[in-house]
Amino acid sequence: MAKDLTLEQIHKCYATDSGKRIIIDDISLHVPKGSFVTILGSNGSGKSTLMRLITGQEEPTSGSILLDGQNIPRLGHVGLVSQELNLFPWRTALENVAFGLEMQDIPSQERLKLAKVYLEAFGLGAFLNQYPSQLSGGMRQKVAISRTLVTAPDIILMDEPFSALDFQTRTGLQCFLLQLWAKLKETIVFVTHEVEEAVFLSDFIVVISTIPAKIKKIIPVSIPRPRSRNSPDFAKVKAEVFTVYGATSCLGNQELKEALDFLQRHKAKNV
Amino acid sequence: MRKALFSFGLLLGLWQLASSLGIINELRFASPLAILRGIIEIEEIGLPPDYYLHTHIYYSMKLVASGFGLALISAIPLGVLIGASSKVRAFLRPVLEFLRPIPPLAWIPIAMLWFGIGFPSACFIIFLGAFFPILLDTAHGVENVPKGLVDSAKILGAKPKELWLKVYLPASLPSIVTGLRLGMGIAWMTLVAAEFTGVQDGYGLGYMIMTARDLQRLDLICAGMAVIGIIGILLERLLQLISHFLLRGQE
Ligand SMILES: Nc1ncnc2c1ncn2[C@@H]1O[C@H](COP(=O)(O)OP(=O)(O)O)[C@@H](O)[C@H]1O
Ligand SMILES: [Mg+2]
Numbered sequence: 001m002a003k004d005l006t007l008e009q010i011h012k013c014y015a016t017d018s019g020k021r022i023i024i025d026d027i028s029l030h031v032p033k034g035s036f037v038t039i040l041g042s043n044g045s046g047k048s049t050l051m052r053l054i055t056g057q058e059e060p061t062s063g064s065i066l067l068d069g070q071n072i073p074r075l076g077h078v079g080l081v082s083q084e085l086n087l088f089p090w091r092t093a094l095e096n097v098a099f100g101l102e103m104q105d106i107p108s109q110e111r112l113k114l115a116k117v118y119l120e121a122f123g124l125g126a127f128l129n130q131y132p133s134q135l136s137g138g139m140r141q142k143v144a145i146s147r148t149l150v151t152a153p154d155i156i157l158m159d160e161p162f163s164a165l166d167f168q169t170r171t172g173l174q175c176f177l178l179q180l181w182a183k184l185k186e187t188i189v190f191v192t193h194e195v196e197e198a199v200f201l202s203d204f205i206v207v208i209s210t211i212p213a214k215i216k217k218i219i220p221v222s223i224p225r226p227r228s229r230n231s232p233d234f235a236k237v238k239a240e241v242f243t244v245y246g247a248t249s250c251l252g253n254q255e256l257k258e259a260l261d262f263l264q265r266h267k268a269k270n271v
Numbered sequence: 272m273r274k275a276l277f278s279f280g281l282l283l284g285l286w287q288l289a290s291s292l293g294i295i296n297e298l299r300f301a302s303p304l305a306i307l308r309g310i311i312e313i314e315e316i317g318l319p320p321d322y323y324l325h326t327h328i329y330y331s332m333k334l335v336a337s338g339f340g341l342a343l344i345s346a347i348p349l350g351v352l353i354g355a356s357s358k359v360r361a362f363l364r365p366v367l368e369f370l371r372p373i374p375p376l377a378w379i380p381i382a383m384l385w386f387g388i389g390f391p392s393a394c395f396i397i398f399l400g401a402f403f404p405i406l407l408d409t410a411h412g413v414e415n416v417p418k419g420l421v422d423s424a425k426i427l428g429a430k431p432k433e434l435w436l437k438v439y440l441p442a443s444l445p446s447i448v449t450g451l452r453l454g455m456g457i458a459w460m461t462l463v464a465a466e467f468t469g470v471q472d473g474y475g476l477g478y479m480i481m482t483a484r485d486l487q488r489l490d491l492i493c494a495g496m497a498v499i500g501i502i503g504i505l506l507e508r509l510l511q512l513i514s515h516f517l518l519r520g521q522e
Binding site: 055056057075076077078079080082084086088089090091092099100102103104131132133134147148151 | 422519
C-alpha cells in the first residue's frame with residue numbers, strides 16, 4: 001500500500017582507485033503519499049544511484065530513508081521499473097508479472113489470476129503466454145510496469161523507463177501511466193533527464209545538479225491534468241525549469257562555434 | 272530435414288553404385304548393402320555368435336549413461352560453485368587449466384592401473400570426456416547471469432534460495448545445456464576407445480568392432496561404425512529436443 005517517502009540528509013560515496021568519490025551530497029526530500037514526483041538530472045548525475053539506495057539494494061553512506069516515517073526493510077516493498085526492464089526471458093509475460101507474488105508466497109492459482117487481470121487491463125490480454133523476446137518495446141514496458149504494480153509496493157520508482165522508446169510510444173505510455181496513477185493513488189518517484197516529460201507528468205520536479213548530486217530547486221507544477229504540451233502554462237513551467245536545469249547549454253554552443261570556425265578555416269586553406 | 276534425407280540418400284546410392292561397379296574395392300570399404308546385411312547378421316546371429324547387436328547397444332549405452340551421469344552430477348555443482356565465487360574460481364582455475372587439455376584417452380593407462388580392465392575403467396574415461404565441457408559451461412553460465420536480472424528479483428523480494436532456483440538456475444540453463452550437449456558428444460566419441468581398454472563380459476559396440484577386426488570381417492567393422500554413427504545422431508537430436516523444451520523463450 002502506498003506510503004510516503006522521506007530522504008534525510010542522504011550521502012553516498014564510493015571508494016575508487018583514485019580515492020573516495022562522492023556521488024550524492026546531502027539530499028533531503030519528502031514525497032507525500034500518493035504524489036507523483038520527478039527527479040530531473042542530466043546523465044551521470046547520480047539518479048540511478050539514488051534509486052538503488054531507495055530500493056534497499058545499497059545503503060547510503062550516511063542519512064536515512066523512511067517509509068511513513070519509519071526505517072523499515074525496503075527490499076520487496078519498494079518497486080522499481082528501470083530502462084533496462086530486466087524481464088526474465090525464460091518466463092512468459094504472465095509468469096513475469098506473477099514473479100513478485102510468487103516471492104510473497106501467494107498460491108499459484110491466485111497469483112496467475114491477479115497477473116492476468118493486470119495484463120488485461122494493460123491491453124495485453126492476447127499476449128499472456130508470449131515471451132518477452134516476442135513482444136514489442138512498448139508491450140515489454142507495460143509488462144515491466146505491471147510486474148511492479150501487481151505487488152502493490154509502498155513506493156514505485158521509475159528510472160528513465162521510457163528513454164529507449166520512440167516518441168509515439170513514449171507519449172502514449174506517459175498518458176497511460178497518468179491514468180493508472182489517478183486510479184491507483186500510488187506514490188511515484190519518476191526519474192528522467194527530459195524537461196518536457198517532467199513537466200507533463202509531475203506534481204513537482206526536483207532538479208538535481210551534476211555529480212555530486214544535490215537538489216538545485218524543487219519546482220511545483222500546478223497545471224491541471226490532462227495537460228497539453230502546447231498550452232502557455234506548460235511553456236511557462238518549462239521555461240522556469242530550463243532556467244535551473246539548462247544552464248550549461250551556452251557552453252556547448254560556444255564549443256560548437258569554435259569547431260565550426262575551425263572547419264571553415266580548414267576548408268579555406270584547402271581550396 | 273527433407274533436404275538432408277535427400278542428399279544422404281543420393282550419397283548412399285552413388286556409394287552403392289561405385290561399390291557395385293568395383294570403383295570402391297569391397298575389400299577396403301564395405302558397400303551400404305553389405306553394411307545393412309552386416310547389421311542384420313549381428314542382430315540375428317550375433318558377434319561373436321549369441322552376442323546380439325541390441326545387447327551390445329544396451330551395454331554401450333549403459334556405459335555412456337554411467338560416465339555421463341557421473342560427470343553431470345559432479346560437474347554441475349562444482350561449476351555452480353566456480354561460477355558463483357571468484358575465490359573458488361581463482362583457486363581452482365590453474366588446476367583446471369592444466370587438466371583440461373589432457374585428452375581423455377591419455378588417461379587410459381592410468382585408468383587401467385587404478386580400476387583394472389572392464390566397466391569402471393571405461394566409465395572413468397567417458398566421465399573425463401564429458402566432465403570438462405559441462406564444468407566449464409556451467410561455470411561460465413553462472414558467472415554471466417545478468418546482474419540486472421538478479422537485482423530485479425531482489426527488488427521483487429527474492430531471498431537467496433529463490434534467487435538460486437528462480438534466477439541463477441534458469442538464467443544459466445542455456446549455457447549448462449550447451450555443456451551437456453558438448454559433453455554427450457565427447458562421451459559418445461570416447462566410447463569406442465574406452466571399450467578398447469577391454470570389457471570383461473564381451474559386450475559393447477567398441478568391443479564388437481574389435482571382434483570383427485579379429486575375424487577380419489570388414490563388413491561387420493563397417494556395420495559397427497554405422498551403428499555408432501546412427502546412435503550418435505539420434506542422441507544429438509534427442510538432446511536438441513530436450514534443450515528446445517528447456518530453453519523456451521531464451522533462444
Ligand atoms: N559502484 C560504483 N562505484 C563507483 N562509482 C559508481 C558506482 N555506481 C555508480 N558510480 C558512478 O556514479 C555516477 C552516477 O551514476 P548513475 O547513478 O548511474 O547516474 P545517472 O543514473 O544519473 O545517469 C557515475 O559517474 C558512475 O560512474
Ligand atoms: Mg541512470
